[in-house]
Amino acid sequence: MSANGGTKAIVAALLANVGIAVTKFIAFLLTGSSSMLAESIHSVADSGNQGLLLLGGKRARREATPQHPFGYGRERYVYAFIVAIVLFSLGGLFALYEAWHKAADPHPIENWQWVPVVVLVAAIVMESFSFRTAIVESNLIRGNQSWVRFIRRSKAPELPVVLLEDFGALVGLVFALFGVGMTLITGNGMWDAAGTAMIGVLLVVIAVVLAIETKSLLLGEGAEATDVATIERAVTDGPEVERIIHMKTLYLGPEELLVAAKIAVPACESAEELARGINAVEARIRAAVPVARVIYLEPDVWSATAQRAGTGAAAHTAVATPEAATPQAAVAGADESHAGG
Structure with a gap:
């Protein structure tokens, strides 16, 4: 059940993130907003991460060999750990760099000012659909556990990863909307840089949490x-x-x-x-x-x-x-x- 549910949630997140990434890139090219660029890279990283999770699930189904007599089930943990690395580097660190770059040369959004707001609102709607799918699939196996315990104790890494990614994406979109909105209202590009920095810190924190939990699975966990x-x-x-x-x-x-x-x-x-x-x-x-x-x-x-x-x-x-x-x-x-x- 967990494998099938995880695959459905991954596919929903992948489709949502590909569409979101395209619209965000277009908005960045039209406006030059650093928040939009950070969110574009974030969506690209998430799309790549969902591809990694699907690949890990496929490789984990290989038959056992004399060299790997217990099979390849743990390969799902390896790819989940790679996801944490990608989210930390390509998502979090890039956003922090872009925030520093924007703060060094802040400028307002002068062209196509309505585009980033429309794109971010649309992205929130699409990301909410993906997040809802992950919640529904997780509830099938979560039982009476709290969400924190489910993420910490789940032996199948896909659903916790997608849950954290989608949650981070929604919060990041709110941060981007805040940065863009305040920049449009005040004409001060430092708000755009602040929104970008908030996105970067958020992604780094989520990546660290994912890395810690996946590391525990890689080392080997016993039964509850x-x-x-x-x-x-x-x-x-x-x-x-x-x-x-x-x-x-x-x-x-x-x-x-x-x-x-x-x-x-x-x-x-x-x-x-x-x-x-x-x-x-x-x-x-x-x-x-x-x-x-x-x-x-x-x-x-x-x-x-x-x-x-x-x-x-x-x-x-x-x-x-x-x-x-x-x-x-x-x-x-x-x-x-x-x-x-």
């Missing part, structure tokens, strides 16, 4: 506490498992969660019986949390030594590193616990 609790219940809700010695989770992509756990199992008559029990536990996990698609369960006999070899029940929500989540690391952990016990 509610999902961890659900997985724990699924593991222990049956006779196959006595207790969880330790467990770690890691998102391999927005719709793929890795679960790695050392579990204490009762004595079994045969390896076949043990295997059937583990398969039953895996089935319960996938039914409870469908995104848990990659599961590694290491059976063990519980003892104080085995408990010390793990991280303890209190650390269930700790985020696993890719190295710790590999089958080789699981085998190494088994060897260590058996040697100690």
Whole structure:
């Protein structure tokens, strides 16, 4: 759902920004307004960003390879991080430079004075349509979360990126309208420079927020506490498992969660019986949390030594590193616990 919703929101934002960018450039050429130039570059950057998000989504769907055995789901995070860089440099820094340039040589808008106002009002209407689409699609998966929590906790980067971009675009248009309007009223070009500077600061702040949140996804985030609790219940809700010695989770992509756990199992008559029990536990996990698609369960006999070899029940929500989540690391952990016990 999140992938389809994200794609719809991205396409709506792309179409809106392409149309807005063209009209803003025309307005800049006619009036020479720095606010219009800053907003033109902002719309071009946003259009390129939506193209990057679509490309990232397409590349993330590639099949796993021996070199990338867990697939390419995280490529969506890489392209979202690139979006933050583009927004910071091409959008924010350019607007700040243009504001400095305008402040050094302020001049009023003398030609086609009505054009920037009409263009900005039209842009606000088009951007509002894009923002509304992003809100509607986000509400399908947001649940009862606040908007701040949704942006901070969402594992699919596309909708938070589009939401922040569209919000920034709307606020930026208001800043541009303020700068242009005050310049037309007073005849002082410094208002135009001030509006441009406000746009630049806004874009830099949004880019930094996006970079921080996407960086966390790139480093690797575990499941939310509610999902961890659900997985724990699924593991222990049956006779196959006595207790969880330790467990770690890691998102391999927005719709793929890795679960790695050392579990204490009762004595079994045969390896076949043990295997059937583990398969039953895996089935319960996938039914409870469908995104848990990659599961590694290491059976063990519980003892104080085995408990010390793990991280303890209190650390269930700790985020696993890719190295710790590999089958080789699981085998190494088994060897260590058996040697100690």
